[in-house]
Amino acid sequence: MNEPLTVHVKAGEKKRKRTGLSKYLYLLPAALLIVGVIGYPIVRALILSLYAYNPLNSGKTFVGLKNYVGVLSDSTFLKAMSNTAIWVVGCVFFQVVFGLLGAVLLNQNFRGRGVIRGLTLIPWATPSVLAAMMWMWILDGNYGLLNDILMRIGLIVHPIPWISQTGTAMASLMLIDVWQGIPYFAVMLLAAMQTIPGDLLEAAKLDGAGAWKAFWKVVFPLMLPTLMITTILRIVWTASYMDLMMVVTQGGPAYSTLTIPLASYYRAYTDLKYGEATAMAGIQALLLLIVVVLYLRLMSNKGALDNGK
Amino acid sequence: MQAKTIAKRFIGKSKTLLSLLTVASLLAACSTATEEGSSAGPSENAKKTVVNYWYWLDDASNNTMEQLIQKFNESHADIEVVGRMIPFSDYQQMLINSVSTNDPPDVARFKDWWIGQFAESHLLEKLDDYASKWEYKNDIDDVFWNTGRTADPNSPIYMMPHQFITFYLYYRKDLFEQANLKPPTTFDEFLHAAKTLTDPSKQQYGFAYRGGSGGQDQWYAFMLAGGARMVDENGSVVINNAKAVEVNQWYIDLFKKHKVTPPTAVSDGFAQLTAGFQAGTTAMMAHHVGSYETLHKALGDKLGVVPMPQADPSHPATMGTMTGNVMFQSSKNKEAAWEFLSWLSSPEATDMLSQSTNGQLPVLNTLTSKPEYTSKNDGWKISIESLKFAHVWPPFKGVGTIAGHTWKDNNDLALFGKITSKEMLDQIAKTLLE
Amino acid sequence: MANKRVPLNRVVLWLLLTGWLIFALGPYIWMLLTSFKTSSDLFAMPVRYLPTKWSLDAYRDLIGSTPFLRFMKNSMIVAACTTVLTLLLAVPAGFTLSRHHYRGKPVILSLLISSQFFPTILLVLALFPIMKSTGLIQNLFGLVIVYTAFVTPFTIWLIKGFFDNIPKEVDEAAKIDGCNEIRMIWHVLLPVIVPGIVAAAAYIVIYSWNEFLFAVTFASSAETHTVPVGLKTFIGDYVMRWDLLTGGGVTAAVPILVFFMIIQRRLISGLTSGAVKS
The missing domain is CATH 3.40.190.10 (Periplasmic binding protein-like II)
Structure with a gap:
């Protein structure tokens, strides 16, 4: 253990050029499948956003950008946009914080570690409808468990109708999503910790750094690429995730939990205005694109995007 | 060459992984095959x-x-x-x-x-x-x-x-007996019973208001019983006329003014409604035979059923x-x-x-x-007796949209006082004809 | 290995773990208790935590009069197939994006992410004809294909990231040893990123296990229902079967728990540190 390895290796650079076209073969099967199953439907949907289209009628009329203009001048949709932003930021922030803490905890040595690791991950594997129904029961404002416990402890006198008031409905949904999402970050970050070469830490220790310092200075930066990609994808998924709203609040009370995907679902399947619905989804995709591009720029600045650069 | 030894070491360990993957893919291949076999049934x-x-x-x-x-x-x-x-x-x-x-x-x-x-x-x-x-x-x-x-x-x-x-009214016999009340037949009796049976300090409420998903049916049943109609004899939409606005206001006020419903009314759907009624947090609930078995199993003799209370009992109406x-x-x-x-x-x-x-x-x-x-x-x-005066949703195109979200969206706003009874009904009338 | 852990005060550790377990398992404990209750206990006021009479009726009904075990079998088949297929596609792709030079690599990588931008519910309509014309409807294989397409982008990113963490000297050494590239990936690099593969597998399995919309759209006959679709059938228009829903939720968690306990060992692998130290 005299020469610690580092990730900043330049030796491989020259040989990389040599591989030529064969490198595309590695990528091709995955690319074909993604383009066929996801890419094509997205393009189709975006094209439909330029039409007035009732899915029950076969005809459609080209209307240009009218759907976009109409949707953007609808105050309910603007409300949905700001709700979506709050929803995404709130959910992902708490998941990252607690997920990171969770990964550190699960990495410790303790009795019954295998079982506890398995148990803490269970919320992640809970189908949305089940999670929604159980939490709805727990959070209920009349016979709910949470209120019962809080009242028994004496923290509150009257039960709080968590999902029935505009001030707490969104937070309640976030609670459910955070519950489901913490294990995702914990697992991904736990895995990221494992692939960090141990001698890096050794090196840090030789420098006399404390354990916590070693974690933040050496382990954390190496986890950063994984943290960033898991986070950006979680942002994208959370923006589109509407199962909880559909079961628990249907976007209410008074639009306080209406997000873009839910609004576009209603527009498509109950109002039968499919073109407007896809326009809403198109706007959401554009906003996400902006977020992702900014994020990727940040990542490449930190060297997380490409190995050794 | 330190790294060389690393490489060699891994070659040995990877055998386990290799065999694991092989087993997994074999398993997978088998299972898909069985599935394809069984789906060939109808042909x-x-x-x-x-x-x-x-x-x-x-x-x-x-x-x-x-x-x-x-x-x-x-x-x-x-x-x-x-x-x-x-x-x-x-x-x-x-x-x-x-x-x-x-x-x-x-x-x-x-x-x-x-x-x-x-x-x-x-x-x-x-x-x-x-x-x-x-x-x-x-x-x-x-x-x-x-x-x-x-x-x-x-x-x-x-x-x-x-x-x-057809919609009728469930009531908790035990709670009504305790309060010395008779099951209501008119709107006034209904409101009186609901007020008497409401005691927020004990988490007791008179009426299980369904403001969550599916609430439009219960709402329509009360609108009809109150004397409002969706369409008149000539087929024109009258759900936003003066009579309808009055009945709708009465219904909204159960939550807003009289507070005889649980504070969760705005989001309560079928699951919450039946749960609250079983728990005894609510004393009355409008529904139909679809839920009779479940409620009877849970409540037994405590379960009572009466026809929908009416604003004018000589001209009864309910929803079907x-x-x-x-x-x-x-x-x-x-x-x-x-x-x-x-x-x-x-x-x-x-x-x-x-x-x-x-x-x-x-x-x-x-x-x-x-x-x-x-x-x-x-x-x-009671359902069969109510058949004679049951009205269904008028068969307009917009009913699907109203049931989908228009009613719920506007009822939320009306319950919170953000729009008036009239504004809510105007929206519904408009959607009905869209 | 040990030095990689940040030592924590034992008391703090157990406090945090206990808090986490209560939060994570609370709904499941409630589900378990509820599944043993008779209907008169379900919504008693004040809240009744333990059943007054323990009843196994929910499980008897679940297994006797609903095809829930078949739902579980279908879900397991889909999850297993999707995992294998996705890894076969994503490992090579992740490798090449980590090790080879691509012009416009950031574009490729962001295109992968952008595949997840659209609410899936609005993709169903365009996907349906494709699935139908390729005969992928009403069977589990169609679900596997769709799921694989949706989980592959993230899996590629994840695996690329793990390859990135392996020092290039390892590649060089393997090549000097006479490995070609495929052999090198298989024998040298893959074993190092086992934790990454396992994490990816967990993600894939869980996605397939939880996914509802495609399942109900493309494989919605009683023969091909998966667990989420099956659970949703317990919520009728006029009947709410809490007993089946909670019993089903608990039953469905068992194979997942076993799966987690098996893989968690692999998630923490001593390979890297141990080997590099030599």
Whole structure:
């Protein structure tokens, strides 16, 4: 253990050029499948956003950008946009914080570690409808468990109708999503910790750094690429995730939990205005694109995007 | 060469991984193969005419519908009905997808709410000619046949009547006895009872207001009982006239002014409603026979049923909904489809379904007059009595949208005082005609 | 290995773990208790935590009168197949994006992410004809294909990231040893990123296990229902089967728990540190 390895290796650079076209073969099967199953439907949907289209009628009329203009001048949709932003930021922030803490905890040595690791991950594997129904029961404002416990402890006198008031409905949904999402970050970050070469830490220790310092200075930066990609994808998924709203609040009370995907679902399947619905989804995709591009720029600045650069 | 040794070391360890992966892929390959084998079922009977039937179930553990399909297939050598059960919450969306991709079923279970939307796009087969030759045609009253028509006065019949529900009022006998109250028959008595039975400090509320998903049915039942109508005799929409605004205000005030409903009313759906009623946090709840078994099982003798209280008991009204079956126009096997469709509404099949936990009121007079229905229990008795004055949703295209979210969106706003009763009804009237 | 852990005060550790377990398992404990209750106990006021009479009726109904075990079998098949297929596609792709030079690599990588931008519910309509014309409807294989397409982008990113963490000297050494590239990936690099593969597998399995919309759209016959679709059938229009829903939720968690306990060992792998130290 005299020469610690580092990730900043330049030796491989020259040989990389040599591989030529064969490198595309590695990528091709995955690319074909993604383009066929996801890419094509997205393009189709975006094209439909330029039409007035009732899915029950076969005809459609080209209307240009009218759907976009109409949707953007609808105050309910603007409300949905700001709700979506709050929803995404709130959910992902708490998941990252607690997920990171969770990964550190699960990495410790303790009795019954295998079982506890398995148990803490269970919320992640809970189908949305089940999670929604159980939490709805727990959070209920009349016979709910949470209120019962809080009242028994004496923290509150009257039960709080968590999902029935505009001030707490969104937070309640976030609670459910955070519950489901913490294990995702914990697992991904736990895995990221494992692939960090141990001698890096050794090196840090030789420098006399404390354990916590070693974690933040050496382990954390190496986890950063994984943290960033898991986070950006979680942002994208959370923006589109509407199962909880559909079961628990249907976007209410008074639009306080209406997000873009839910609004576009209603527009498509109950109002039968499919073109407007896809326009809403198109706007959401554009906003996400902006977020992702900014994020990727940040990542490449930190060297997380490409190995050794 | 330190790294070289690393490389060598890994070559040994990777064998475990290799074998693991092999086992996994073998397993996977096997299982897909079995699945493909079993899905080849229907094609064995290539000579039979296949009728695809879509349905949802209220009680998934009850297999009466499967039995019915099996029974039909056994008694019809040349037809093979292939049933597909879809969860109710996704049912309408699945139908829309199937239509827009030109792959609808031949026959489908259907709610009267959707007829406007689907008939307008010429998707449903007109059933008049078939029905006129059907042996039980006259055993079903015209009011029920009319639930299968659109708002157009010359509309043909698009849906076979099958299972009906009418709204009535459940009350907790135990709570009413404690408070020395009689079950209400008028709006005033209802409000009085609700006020008496409300005590927020004990988490006790008079009425289980359904402001969450599906609340429009309960709301419509109260609107009708209050004397408001969706459309008048001439077919024009009157749901936002002065009378309707008044009744709607009365209904909103149950939450807003009198506070005789749980504070959660705005988001309470069916699950919360039945739960609260079982828990005794609410003393009255409007629903129909669909929930009778569940509530009776949980509450036993404490469960009471009375007809919907009325603003004017001399002109009673309540809400009803028909769940029927439709044939899609695109069906290539219409004769076979009709055979199944009409068989489902026959006394034999209707009886089987109505007696099961997935069943509601039969619409055949030969059945509804039978004592096993009229005196089955209070719920059935009152439902059948209410048939005479039950109104269904008017068959406009916008009903699907109202049921989907318009009612809920605007009711939320009205309950929170952000819009007036009139503004809420204007929205509903507008959507109805859209 | 040990030095990689940040030592924590034992008391703090157990406090945090206990808090986490209560939060994570609370709904499941409630589900378990509820599944043993009879209907009169379900919504008693004040809240009744333990059943007054323990009943196994929910499980008897679940197994006796609903095809729930078949739902579980279907879900397991789909999850297993999707995992294998996705890894076969994503490992090579992740490798090449980590090790080879691509012009416009950031574009490729962001295109992968952008595949997840659209609410899936609005893709169903366009996907349906493709699935139908390729015969992928009403069977589990179609679901596997769709799921694989949706989980592959993230899996590629994840695996690329793990390859990135392996020092290039390892590649060089393997090449000097005479490995070609495929052999090198298989024998040298893959074993190092086992934790990454396991994490990816967990993600894939869980996605397939929880996914509802495609399942109800493309494989919705009683033969091919998966667990989420099956659970949703317990919520009827007029009947709410809490007993089946809670019993089903608990039952469905068992194979997942076993799966987690098996893989968690692999998630923490001593390979890297141990080997590099030599």
